[in-house]
Amino acid sequence: MSNFTWTDRELIAWLDELLPVERMTQFEEQMRSDETLQSRLSQLIHHRDQGGHSVGEIWQRAGLSCPSRSELSGYLLQTMPEEAAGYIEFHLKTIGCRVCQANLKDLEDHAQQTEAAPGRRRRFFESSAGLLQDSADSDEF
Incomplete structure (x- = not known):
């Protein structure tokens, strides 16, 4: 297995679970045996716990570059x-923002459920039409 060079930004992204899955896997494999990497991560955690924050860390943690849910919906539609x-595509595919990928997946799932809803309503109505008719007949005296 080859060792990769990791930036502090990537290590912080790993802490926030924001690295793309492939990079997280590479990092975790290397982390098991690389004492230097373990030490760097420990220092970053300590720095973070002491309240040291860079503008980049705050920007990333707050998701300031992330498109809104309505923008993701417009992208989907x-x-x-x-x-x-183009920016959203770059953000999703090149940057690999897992939060936005999850939001987009949720919107896609919701769209599929919405498309299936009219058929589902029709089936419910058809399956209960006889029951509703029997109920209406029994109410008439």
Whole structure:
């Protein structure tokens, strides 16, 4: 296994569980045997616990570069300007923001459920139509 060079930003992203899955796996494998990496991570955790924050850390932790849920919805529906869609694509695929990927997946799942809803409503109505008719007949005296 080859050792990778990790930036402090990547180590902090790992702490926040924001690294892409492949990079997290690489990091965790290397972390098991690399004492230097373990020491660096320990120092970063200590620095963070002492209240040391860079603008970049705050920016990343607060998700300031992340598109809003409504922007992700517009991206999914392909209703946004090309430049904005390009940024979201870059954010999702190149940066690999796991939070935004999860939000997009949730929106996709919700869209699929919404598409299935009319058929589901029709089946419920058809399965209960006889029951509703029997109930209406018994109410008439």
